[in-house]
Amino acid sequence: MSTHTSLQPDFEGDVVIAGGGLAGLTLALALHKAGLSVGVADGLPIDTQLEEIFDGRSSALAYTSFRMLDAVGAGVHLRPHTQRIEDILVVDGRPEDGVKAGGPGPFCLHFDRREIHPKDDGEPLGYMAENRHTRMALAKASEEAKLSVFAPDRALHMNAHASHADLHLASGKVLRAQVIIACDGKYSTLRDQAGIRTTGWSYGQSGLVCAVQHDQPHQGVAYEYFMPGGPFAILPLPGNRSSLVWTERTKAAEALQTMDIEPFHEALRARFGDFLGEVSLDSPRWCYPLGLKLAERFIDERLVLVGDAARAIHPIAGQGFNLGVRDGAALADILVEAKRTGLDLGSQPVLSRYERWRKTDSLALVAGTDLFTRLYSNDHSLIRLGRGLGMQMVDQIPLARRFFARTAGGETGDLPTLLRGEPLSV
Numbered sequence: 001m002s003t004h005t006s007l008q009p010d011f012e013g014d015v016v017i018a019g020g021g022l023a024g025l026t027l028a029l030a031l032h033k034a035g036l037s038v039g040v041a042d043g044l045p046i047d048t049q050l051e052e053i054f055d056g057r058s059s060a061l062a063y064t065s066f067r068m069l070d071a072v073g074a075g076v077h078l079r080p081h082t083q084r085i086e087d088i089l090v091v092d093g094r095p096e097d098g099v100k101a102g103g104p105g106p107f108c109l110h111f112d113r114r115e116i117h118p119k120d121d122g123e124p125l126g127y128m129a130e131n132r133h134t135r136m137a138l139a140k141a142s143e144e145a146k147l148s149v150f151a152p153d154r155a156l157h158m159n160a161h162a163s164h165a166d167l168h169l170a171s172g173k174v175l176r177a178q179v180i181i182a183c184d185g186k187y188s189t190l191r192d193q194a195g196i197r198t199t200g201w202s203y204g205q206s207g208l209v210c211a212v213q214h215d216q217p218h219q220g221v222a223y224e225y226f227m228p229g230g231p232f233a234i235l236p237l238p239g240n241r242s243s244l245v246w247t248e249r250t251k252a253a254e255a256l257q258t259m260d261i262e263p264f265h266e267a268l269r270a271r272f273g274d275f276l277g278e279v280s281l282d283s284p285r286w287c288y289p290l291g292l293k294l295a296e297r298f299i300d301e302r303l304v305l306v307g308d309a310a311r312a313i314h315p316i317a318g319q320g321f322n323l324g325v326r327d328g329a330a331l332a333d334i335l336v337e338a339k340r341t342g343l344d345l346g347s348q349p350v351l352s353r354y355e356r357w358r359k360t361d362s363l364a365l366v367a368g369t370d371l372f373t374r375l376y377s378n379d380h381s382l383i384r385l386g387r388g389l390g391m392q393m394v395d396q397i398p399l400a401r402r403f404f405a406r407t408a409g410g411e412t413g414d415l416p417t418l419l420r421g422e423p424l425s426v
């Protein structure tokens with residue numbers, strides 16, 4: 001730790017966040033609204049991140065995550081662009097056994113939001129939103145809150161001192177705070193520079209992502225079909241549109257991305273079937289290689305990892321961003337309490353509390369997602385039978401169904417204030 005502090009910073013506050021993506025801006029707004037002074041730096045212009053071609057993904061947002069987006073002022077802008085998820089149907093099956101999207105398979109599991117939120121106007125199981133709309137809503141909320149955003153300006157490195165840390169940006173600017181939060185994604189520069197090692201592997205799969213238009217309404221049902229090449233998810237968007245995550249071995253997924261439109265439509269119809277009537281492509285096609293990356297530590301001297309910088313997982317359960325939201329909500333509770341009681345926000349006891357809280361939850365989810373991905377991308381007949389019977393068992397037991405529905409909604413363990421839908425302030 002250096003004691004050199006002679007630089008005149010361009011920003012000085014409680015917290016500096018490197019990375020103004022989905023997790024970074026959500027956390028920045030939460031801390032700012034709670035009364036902390038926050039600066040955010042992102043390497044890309046915010047406008048670029050709002051363009052339709054920037055990120056074709058849509059995300060399933062857990063109902064607890066949406067409570068946080070509401071609390072930070074982004075929910076109001078996002079809600080008109082969301083689709084409520086009322087039911088989730090999970091089917092284990094192979095096309096050669098006659099399993100088609102929209103139809104049943106040998107083993108099915110059905111989650112109904114009324115089982116956990118029985119009121120007619122109760123919360124759904126989650127919300128679907130295109131990432132570009134979520135980014136737009138966060139950008140609008142940041143503008144309204146007059147958040148200090150430095151973009152485009154890449155974080156190059158940080159220096160930890162006795163009472164604060166400095167984040168050095170590509171422009172030469174220096175942002176100073178008691179703690180630096182790395183929300184700079186799966187390939188986090190700050191994590192690597194701190195010498196925090198990661199464990200991980202590729203699944204050899206990629207997710208082809210696109211939006212489709214169909215004739216019939218989807219009724220707010222999200223479908224996930226476990227096929228030998230990987231999961232095929234049909235996720236409802238507003239109107240007669242759905243987002244697809246079509247997972248295949250990487251070569252096959254890349255071929256689907258680059259093939260001409262007519263053969264693609266044929267492949268799409270063969271996989272999708274006609275349960276929602278005629279279906280056609282309604283967006284560009286993107287391809288995301290899928291793997292796992294887990295940081296061995298979530299903290300260092302005056303540094304905290306949040307979101308994909310801490311761990312990036314397979315999208316099989318649609319939990320990556322939701323985990324980033326949970327990181328942010330937990331960290332907001334800890335930093336707000338530290339500020340209220342006059343503690344140094346970057347001190348080791350404060351940061352260790354975050355690591356203890358988030359690591360247990362993360363490890364359980366990382367392990368569960370990894371096991372799930374391996375089990376459900378396997379075509380061995382005994383494994384298929386075993387997992388199918390397990391699925392059937394959960395489907396028969398209301399308590400188990402409710403447990404999994406609440407877990408997907410993020411309502412497990414020690415729930416931070418913002419995920420309970422309660423206000424947070426210093």
Ligand SMILES: Cc1cc2nc3c(=O)[nH]c(=O)nc-3n(C[C@H](O)[C@H](O)[C@H](O)COP(=O)(O)OP(=O)(O)OC[C@H]3O[C@@H](n4cnc5c(N)ncnc54)[C@H](O)[C@@H]3O)c2cc1C
Pocket residue numbers: 018019020021022023024041042043044057058059060061153154155156183184185186188189207209245288306307308309315318319320321322323324
């Ligand atoms: C196919 C697919 C489907 C998915 N579906 C879902 C889903 O349904 N639900 C869900 O919850 N999650 C889902 N996810 C996961 C989710 O997209 C990620 O977990 C989420 O985007 C991570 O957000 P983040 O802000 O941590 O990182 P990122 O989105 O990677 O943001 C990082 C930010 O940091 C900036 N940055 C990087 N380096 C620097 C630097 N040196 N200095 C300054 N800024 C920097 C970048 O410009 C960017 O803005 C899915 C993922 C995939 C691949």
